[in-house]
Amino acid sequence: MKDAIKIGTTGEEHFVVGDQHTIDFAHDGMPQILSTPWLVWFLEHSARNAVLPLLEPGESTVGVVVNIEHIAAAPLGAAIVCRARVIYADGPLISFQFEAHDDSEKIANGTHKLRVIQTDRLARKVNAKMKKNSP
Numbered sequence: 095m096k097d098a099i100k101i102g103t104t105g106e107e108h109f110v111v112g113d114q115h116t117i118d119f120a121h122d123g124m125p126q127i128l129s130t131p132w133l134v135w136f137l138e139h140s141a142r143n144a145v146l147p148l149l150e151p152g153e154s155t156v157g158v159v160v161n162i163e164h165i166a167a168a169p170l171g172a173a174i175v176c177r178a179r180v181i182y183a184d185g186p187l188i189s190f191q192f193e194a195h196d197d198s199e200k201i202a203n204g205t206h207k208l209r210v211i212q213t214d215r216l217a218r219k220v221n222a223k224m225k226k227n228s229p
Contacts, residue, residue, distance in 0.1 A: 095148045095210055099183050105144030107136045107176040111168055128168040133176075133194060133202055134160055141178035141190045141206050155208045156216070158187070162204035172196040178206065186210040 109115075115132040117124070138157045145155055168174055175195050182189040186209050194202040 095145075095153065095186075096150060097148055099145060099148055099180055099188055101180055101183070103144050103180040105140045105142065105146075105178050107140040107143060109136055109174050109176075111170050111172045111174060113170065116170055125167070126170040128172070128174070128201070130162070130164045133164060134162060136174065136176045137162065137178065137192050137194060137202065137204070138206060138208070140176040140192060141188075141208055144178055144180060144190070145188060145208070145210065149210065152213055153210055154213050154216075156211055157206065157208050159207040160204070161206070162202055164202050166196075166199050166201040168196040168201050174201070181205075 111128045113126070115128055116126040117129045138160065141157075142155050149155075173196065176192065177194075178190040178192040180188060181191045188208055188210070190206045190208070192202075192204055192206055193200055
């Protein structure tokens, strides 16, 4: 990383709930609402956005812990804002507090940890696993 990340640094991710983001069991009266897996994806990207300006070439991030409370439904077409704020950093391990809001209320909150990694090192590990598991 170019510099150590500062406590309080924030990242955001904005999106509109589309068909691809809704639960896959929206039938028999169940409304089309944002699925928790997609919410986690956008929340993780809000944290990643806080770190991206500090990454060196060859660095990336991976999520290592996600703790989320999905507390309110967001309907199809809702505009969502996900925000992540750095609350602790220990070298490459960065902890975030995050929340998400739709147009009318908070829909989620929680914590997240991501790790800054060297992409070539990760690629070597993944390739070794692939070779080990191939026939």
